[in-house]
Structure formats: C-alpha cells, structure tokens
Amino acid sequence: MIHYSEALELVLQHARDYGIERVHLKKAVGRVLAENIQADRDFPPFNRATKDGIVLNYSAVENGRRVFEISGILPAGTPASVLEDQETCMEIMTGAVVPFDADTVVMYERLQVENGIATLQSTPEKGQNIHYRGSDIGKGDVILEANKRITASVIGVLASVGVYEVPVKKLPRVAVISTGNELVEVDIIPEAHQIRKSNSYALHAALSSEKIEPMMLHLQDDKDIIRQKLNYLVDEFDVLLLSGGVSRGKYDFIPDVLQEIGIEKSFHRVLQRPGKPFWFGIHPEKGTVVFSFPGNPVSTFANYHLYFKPWLFKGMGLPGQTRTVVLGQAMENTGPLTLFIKVSVYWEDGVLKATPVKTNGSGDLVSLAKADGLVELQSKANGFKEGEVVPYHPI
C-alpha cells in the first residue's frame, strides 16, 4: 500500500489540459479563463467627471475669478465638447466627458448657483474630481490573466472590454457510475435491505459546482454487464468516477474488470482512512482517467476532494485548495494510516480553528453534512496538540 502523498502525486501526474472553448458571457461564471484578456481601450476611455457640478479652466481661478457664467450643460453620454470661453464654466454630470480646455470640476456642494451664474465657495485644487483617461489601465494592457476562476466581478471586467465570447478551459467529460445491488433510486421507498444511491447525487452536486455536467449511470453487481458498460464508457468519456465495488468482497468486481478492459492500474489501496481501497488508473491509449472510489459515502466524498479536485484544478492551471488550520483541540493518530478527520471550522481571534464533528465512521453521511472540511493527520507517536497547525481540505 502506498502513502497518501505518493498516491496524490501519481494522480497529479495524469492531470491534463483539455483545451479551450468559447462560451457566452452569461454562461462563463465559474469557468476558468483560458487566455489573457487585454484592454481594448484606455480605462477610463476619456477624462471623466467624478462629481456633479461645474467644469472650468483653472487658469481663470489663478487669475482671481470666483464667479462664472454657465455656458452649457454636459450630461453623461454626450460626445466630447470644448469650453469655448475659458472665463465661463459648464455644468457637468458624473460620468460625462471633461471638455477640451477645461481641467477642474467643482461639485455643487462647493458652489452657489443662481440665475445661470456659479460662484465658488472655496478655492478648488487644479485637476480635482477628474478620473483621467488611461489612469486605471491602458489600451492593450493585460487586464485579466489566464488560469483565473471567472467570478461575477471578472464577468463585469470582461463585459467592459467587450469580450462576450469568453475563452475558457474545456472541462473533461465525466461519467459518474455507482455500483451495487442494494442501491435504489432516490425517488422510491427502499425495501428494508435497500438504500438510496446518495453517492451519485453528492458527486453530481460536487461536479456541478465545477460546472461539469456528468452522465450518471448505475450498474448492478454483474461482472459481464459491468465489463460491457465500462468498455463503452472508456471510449466516450475523459473521466470515469466510480463508487463502490473496490474492496475485497465477493462482488467487488471493479478492479478486475477495469484491468480487463485495458485500464492500467496506477495503484489500489492507500494508507489512509477513510477512502483506503481507492483504485486509480488510466487507459494508456485513450487517456481515460479512472477514479474508482470506495463505496462508503464518506470515503467517496473525501476521495473526490482529496484526489479528483486537485487533479482537475492542476489540469486547468488553478492553484490547489489545501489550506492549513489550527486544531481547536488535541487529536491523535498513532496508527500507520493518514487520517482525514471531519471537522467544522470557526474563527477565533483572527485564527481559523477546527473541531471534530461527531461521527460514526465512513458510512455516516449525516456527519459529513455537518463538516466544513477534513483535517489531515499524519501518523505521529506523541499526538497533535491543541493549537497545532495541520493541513485542511475544505469540502
């Protein structure tokens, strides 16, 4: 059996970039930007008034003028104009273009305006209240770098530079395959010996948050059917995410079948709990990557976060998600396995702390829903003290 860090390393070696596609701006949130985006114009594109008030030429102020006749009005959205007579001023609204031969904006609150005459209440500063052309970013400058998760604010930037067909990283085509005769659909009432297939829905949901829409399939514990279906799926998908049928039971056919259909085993079983009987492999010619997770709901879900997500993120050029957290109480791991303990986290005096969630083992799905993540505890003879910093995997 291999250690968690070796297993993760082997998985990451098979990370892949699936190329680029273009999606409409409205569909791009949550995807990963695949190319640098350049500004198509200066930002702001013109000298922009930042206050409602008047605009004037400061030389008049320097010459002692305090009273200005208003020679016109400039709402936002009107083309650039000229302050013809620099002894006058124009009213200007926030967002409007500062006219040629004017250089200073005075807000209404610093003025008295009566009968078309504006009187300064105080001496302004030259150049005030103007957001200068190109002061945020210049035309041609990179405003968004590739390999960035597209958030709502990134969408705003893309919109402002006119990118409505957004270049994003292509996502792998994923099939989620659950196995087991005891499993039934979620919308029926199970017999006493049956359970609803929760793993597939948890995986579906986790993938949806990565914008992956997986194909879902359930297979009974029949070796011939499993072989036939997986043989087909290996051609049609980039990734197979299986759950169940990988430990030592008489009906745990998955490892044998995967090898029969040409998937090369990278490893089977990892020195970890939960998720120990994890099987991972790849089809050498087709490139299909197979994550075959142990069936216990917590094991499936933990391994999705411990292996699939880092694999996906690496392929898309995103940074890893592993963080550190401070233990809110002492914990132990004296055995040979790396333990992943379900924890809830909370802030205390500016420090993120973790406390274990009460659990009943890797079949206990309910405790999973109470957890924020998993802390990673390596084997350690003298235990982990309260206040110790350990790796943390948000789930």
Ligand SMILES: Nc1nc2c(c(=O)[nH]1)N[C@H]1C(S)=C(S)[C@@H](COP(=O)(O)OP(=O)(O)OC[C@H]3O[C@@H](n4cnc5c(N)ncnc54)[C@H](O)[C@@H]3O)O[C@H]1N2
């Ligand atoms: N002799 C041994 N027995 C077991 C070992 C071992 O090393 N030697 N490992 C144990 C560990 S650890 C785990 S984890 C499980 C993994 O077993 P399988 O991957 O073969 O999974 P199944 O037996 O098919 O199912 C286990 C458990 O999970 C439930 N399950 C499965 N799929 C789903 C699903 N889609 N939704 C909800 N629940 C699911 C299933 O009903 C079982 O209760 O093996 C131990 N045994």
Ligand code: MOO
């Ligand atoms: O991986 Mo099993 O994960 O301990 O229940």
